[in-house]
Amino acid sequence: MNLDGKVCIITGGARGIGRKIVETMAEAGAKAVYALDMAFDGFDEVTKALPNVKSESADVTKSDAVKTVVEKIWEAEGRIDVLVNNAGITRDNLIQKMSDDDWNAVISVNLTGVFNLTREIGPRMMNQGSGSIINMASIVGEVGNVGQSNYAATKGGVISMAKTWAKEFARKGAQVRSNAIAPGFIRTPMTEKMPQKVLDAMVGKTTLGRMGEPEDIANAALFLASDASSFITGQVLSVNGGLTL
Known part of the structure; x- marks a missing residue:
């Protein structure tokens, strides 16, 4: 699989799964891979190693900021071929203990942020006649989870x-495809905050007997971004090691 000549945008691209997706797509030959994030601590090593990687600071919850950065990229590249809506946060609690702020923060980043980026980029892809949109979902969005009403929503x-x-x-007739990836429990800074007993329980229920790694999700994103998946759209690719069967 390769992304020769393609221009890619990955939100939440400075760390975790997003960073691995940035690296994987850049190594697959993309013309340019733009990592959008709020902070880029330690990201210099990526841009130094991969000259086709670029970074842009953007708050995905702010529609004006999103519009500005998309227009900047479009002016520089003349096209956008891949959008990975990866930026996301958690603010977990049982519903009776979940504050308005915790609800609104997760909705703003994980849902409104996805809407903001796609509203700017989707119509451009349609006009250019092609593109791949990839929304980062979660196993929690498929089956729910205690204490994650906001995240599951x-x-x-x-x-x-x-x-x-x-x-x-x-x-x-535009060949614009839109799919979602639903990761299971992946070894990231986000899951490192979870109690070990919870992680152990999830691994115990996973058919393959391990947590996933960021590259497992990055490879799935590469597939959906590439022409190898040209007849796949409207689907959810569950990458969870058999946690749900």
Whole structure:
């Protein structure tokens, strides 16, 4: 699989799964891979090693900021071929203990942020006649999880939006594809904050008997971004080691 000549944008691209997706797509020959994030601590080593990687600071919850950065990239590159809506946060608690701030923060980043980017980029892809939109969902968006009402709502939402956009942006013959990836439990800074007993329980229920690694998700994103998946749209690719069967 290769991304020769393609221009890619990955939100939340400075760390964790997002960073691995940036590196994987750059190594696959993309013309340019833009990592969008709020902070880029330690990201210099990526841009030094991979000259086709670029960084842009952007708050995905702010529609004006998103519009500005997308227009900047479009002016520089003349096209956008891949959008990975990866930026996300958690603010977990049982619903009776979940504050308005915790609810609104997760909705703003994980759902509104995805909407903001795709509203700017999806129509451009449609006009250019092709593109791949990839929403980062979660196993939690498929089956739910105690203490994650806000997170589950957003991840279920991005699955529904991916299916909607598969229909919306393919009108008039445009080869714009929209899919979602639903990771299981992946070894990232986010899961490192979870109690070990919870992680051990999840590994115990996983058919392959281990947590996933960021490259497992990055490889799935590479597949959906590449022409190897040219007849796949409106789908959810569950990468969870057999946690759900």
